[in-house]
Amino acid sequence: MSEALRRGALRAGGTLIAPVVFVAAVAALAGVMTAISGYDPQAALGALWRGSLGTKYAVFSATLVRATPLILTGLAVTLAFTAGVMNIGAEGQLLAGATGAIGVGLVAGQSASRWLTLPLELVFGSLAGAAWAFIPAWWRRQFGVLEVISTIMMNFVALYMVGYLVRGPMQEHLRIYPQSDTLPTAARLPILASGMRLHWGFPIACLCSLGLWWTLRFTAAGFRVRVLGSNPDAAQSAALIDIRKTAMRAFLVSGALAGLAGAIEVTGVTYSLYENLSPGYGYTAIAVALVGALNPVLTALSGILFGALEAGAAAMQRDAGVPSVLASVVEASIILLLIAFREVRVPGSVFRRFRARRAQVADSTPTSGRL
Amino acid sequence: MTEAASSFLEATIRTATPLALAALGETIVERAGIINIGLEGMIIAGAFGAAVGAGLASVPGAIVTAMLAGVLCAAILGILVVTLHAEQIVAGTAVTLLALGATGLLYRTTFGTTGVALTIPTAKSIAIPLLSSAPVLGRALFVQPVTTYVAYALVPLLAWWLSRTHAGLSLRAVGENPEAAVAAGVLADRVRWLAVLFGGALGGLSGGCLVVAQVGTFAEGMSAGRGFIAIAIVALGRWSPYGVAVAALLFGAASAVQFVFQSFGWSVPYQLFLALPYLLTLVALAGVTGRHAPPTALGRRWSHTA
Numbered sequence: 001m002s003e004a005l006r007r008g009a010l011r012a013g014g015t016l017i018a019p020v021v022f023v024a025a026v027a028a029l030a031g032v033m034t035a036i037s038g039y040d041p042q043a044a045l046g047a048l049w050r051g052s053l054g055t056k057y058a059v060f061s062a063t064l065v066r067a068t069p070l071i072l073t074g075l076a077v078t079l080a081f082t083a084g085v086m087n088i089g090a091e092g093q094l095l096a097g098a099t100g101a102i103g104v105g106l107v108a109g110q111s112a113s114r115w116l117t118l119p120l121e122l123v124f125g126s127l128a129g130a131a132w133a134f135i136p137a138w139w140r141r142q143f144g145v146l147e148v149i150s151t152i153m154m155n156f157v158a159l160y161m162v163g164y165l166v167r168g169p170m171q172e173h174l175r176i177y178p179q180s181d182t183l184p185t186a187a188r189l190p191i192l193a194s195g196m197r198l199h200w201g202f203p204i205a206c207l208c209s210l211g212l213w214w215t216l217r218f219t220a221a222g223f224r225v226r227v228l229g230s231n232p233d234a235a236q237s238a239a240l241i242d243i244r245k246t247a248m249r250a251f252l253v254s255g256a257l258a259g260l261a262g263a264i265e266v267t268g269v270t271y272s273l274y275e276n277l278s279p280g281y282g283y284t285a286i287a288v289a290l291v292g293a294l295n296p297v298l299t300a301l302s303g304i305l306f307g308a309l310e311a312g313a314a315a316m317q318r319d320a321g322v323p324s325v326l327a328s329v330v331e332a333s334i335i336l337l338l339i340a341f342r343e344v345r346v347p348g349s350v351f352r353r354f355r356a357r358r359a360q361v362a363d364s365t366p367t368s369g370r371l
Numbered sequence: 372m373t374e375a376a377s378s379f380l381e382a383t384i385r386t387a388t389p390l391a392l393a394a395l396g397e398t399i400v401e402r403a404g405i406i407n408i409g410l411e412g413m414i415i416a417g418a419f420g421a422a423v424g425a426g427l428a429s430v431p432g433a434i435v436t437a438m439l440a441g442v443l444c445a446a447i448l449g450i451l452v453v454t455l456h457a458e459q460i461v462a463g464t465a466v467t468l469l470a471l472g473a474t475g476l477l478y479r480t481t482f483g484t485t486g487v488a489l490t491i492p493t494a495k496s497i498a499i500p501l502l503s504s505a506p507v508l509g510r511a512l513f514v515q516p517v518t519t520y521v522a523y524a525l526v527p528l529l530a531w532w533l534s535r536t537h538a539g540l541s542l543r544a545v546g547e548n549p550e551a552a553v554a555a556g557v558l559a560d561r562v563r564w565l566a567v568l569f570g571g572a573l574g575g576l577s578g579g580c581l582v583v584a585q586v587g588t589f590a591e592g593m594s595a596g597r598g599f600i601a602i603a604i605v606a607l608g609r610w611s612p613y614g615v616a617v618a619a620l621l622f623g624a625a626s627a628v629q630f631v632f633q634s635f636g637w638s639v640p641y642q643l644f645l646a647l648p649y650l651l652t653l654v655a656l657a658g659v660t661g662r663h664a665p666p667t668a669l670g671r672r673w674s675h676t677a
Contacts, residue, residue: 033476037476037477037480038480086460088408088460088464135653139653139656139657142657143656143657143658145653145656145657146606146656148406148408148460149599149602149603149606149652149656150653150656152596152599153599153603153649153650153652153653154649154653156596156599156646156649157646157649157650157653160642160643160645160646160649161642161646163642163645164640164642164643167640167642168640283464283468286461286464286465287465287468290461323475323476323479323480325472325475325476325479325591326472326476327472328468328471328472328475329469329472329473329476331468331472332465332466332468332469332472332473333469335461335464335465335468336447336451336462336465336466336469339451339455339457339458339461339462339465340450340451340455340457
């Protein structure tokens with residue numbers, strides 16, 4: 001009993017320590033980098049704090065708004081990596097989802113009520129994301145093409161497809177700007193409370209996080225996914241798990257989550273489709289999932305932290321003149337430090353959990369023929 | 372017609388050169404059992420390195436700094452993947468993100484945010500005597516900047532090195548069966564380190580070639596996915612230098628098709644041409660993989676101490 005309590009306390013402690021270490025590391029990295037680049041680190045870090053977590057307005061109108069697509073794409077990567085599927089294509093799946101949602105929203109939003117239009121948009125967005133993921137999944141299954149390469153290719157195809165649509169068939173009716181018409185009010189996700197920019201997409205993302213956690217932890221389907229990711233040979237020889245079907249389903253649901261991120265972004269934030277809709281959410285998602293140790297609940301938390309970093313970086317550019325690309329340098333450094341530290345044998349219970357997770361990612365080599 | 376064919380070929384070679392350089396480096400890396408997703412980052416680092424080096428010591432300086440920048444990125448990947456045996460795809464993705472972000476940050480801090488286009492001295496095309504006067508092919512193939520000739524030379528050189536030298540054999544052994552290679556006395560980690568650094572140098576050269584031999588300026592994100600296409604080219608070229616050269620030419624031709632369409636005045640959405648190399652990769656990989664296997668240990672985490 002006391003042993004279980006002790007272990008529980010350690011686990012909770014480990015969960016709490018991770019974000020604290022993360023925030024400290026981000027502050028240190030950002031400070032050092034601004035100083036190296038010749039800016040005033042104190043002014044920059046002050047702007048970073050005020051623009052992310054320092055004020056109530058920043059939290060509810062910048063950080064959490066920015067976190068919403070990061071949580072959903074982070075969940076997409078978490079699910080894929082847990083199943084041993086190297087889906088690097090969340091970016092393209094997000095764009096496909098955004099396109100699907102805008103297409104439906106512009107048509108249905110004219111006549112149908114909000115209660116019909118909004119669910120249609122989100123469902124179509126998810127389906128479009130899943131469809132975009134289906135192509136590399138099917139390619140892997142049919143021809144053995146590595147999904148690492150094909151999902152990246154699909155990201156570029158999605159980008160140019162959106163570029164074509166917003167200058168061609170889906171361009172706004174005045175035909176001036178390379179973007180689609182804006183969604184009618186009935187087709188927009190409402191904000192949570194007046195005086196903030198945060199919309200209903202955030203609670204939806206949190207629900208997805210809990211749903212994925214529960215599915216992976218407590219259902220047979222989730223068990224199959226975890227076995228597939230941690231030990232495909234065992235999954236194969238147990239003969240109770242259809243490897244190809246499980247991998248395909250994980251891939252499609254992963255794509256649907258990324259597609260939902262795109263649908264929520266266009267219905268809750270931008271209200272129209274354009275090329276630079278995503279500042280690389282689908283790539284940052286890999287960092288989000290890794291910092292979240294491939295745990296859906298921690299991934300949501302890590303999505304919020306990354307949302308804070310990106311919102312703060314935007315404020316830093318505005319108020320202290322530091323280029324906001326600093327955020328991506330900090331993000332990449334975090335991934336590099338994380339994987340480096342996970343590989344170095346660090347004693348202590350906090351890191352034991354990380355190492356156990358690492359073993360799952362470790363076995364997901366691209367040549368092991370999972371699909 | 373001869374004129375059109377010649378300029379089409381010339382455009383093919385010009386766009387194929389940076390792809391071929393990066394893909395030849397990646398061939399060596401993959402034959403050692405490592406998939407380098409960080410190649411995109413090494414190309415953009417090389418491009419930035421060239422922009423810096425050109426200011427210091429014109430074209431030769433640009434090429435040297437481009438390769439050094441690529442090697443620097445490769446060293447980060449090497450520490451993670453070879454020394455620490457980290458997951459290759461995640462490590463490579465991180466290197467790409469780091470290089471894209473860092474070059475953007477450095478570009479804005481060193482060259483300013485005003486958006487004034489940076490002009491960089493470009494390498495002059497060198498005509499090879501006799502060969503360049505051959506009809507049609509001559510001007511397209513043999514009036515090219517020096518980087519193109521480097522690519523020409525590397526193809527047979529690497530093919531010979533891989534198949535005919537002891538070092539090449541060791542490298543292939545590490546990529547196919549690292550345990551057996553170690554048992555035979557090959558220093559597997561050293562081989563992998565050198566392969567990764569070589570891949571970084573060629574990736575950097577590829578980026579430098581973009582700046583010095585093509586565009587004449589640096590722009591954020593100008594690598595535009597070439598690293599990923601190069602990885603696809605390696606698979607398409609079946610991990611052999613000659614195959615890789617042919618695959619790179621195929622991609623060059625796919626990009627050059629748009630100039631032909633423009634010259635005939637056919638209107639096709641230009642995004643289709645931008646997407647064409649990626650679509651072609653998807654289709655071509657489906658036709659190739661399965662029939663010819665990649666190095667057996669490719670992407671596998673492996674440690675002789677474990």
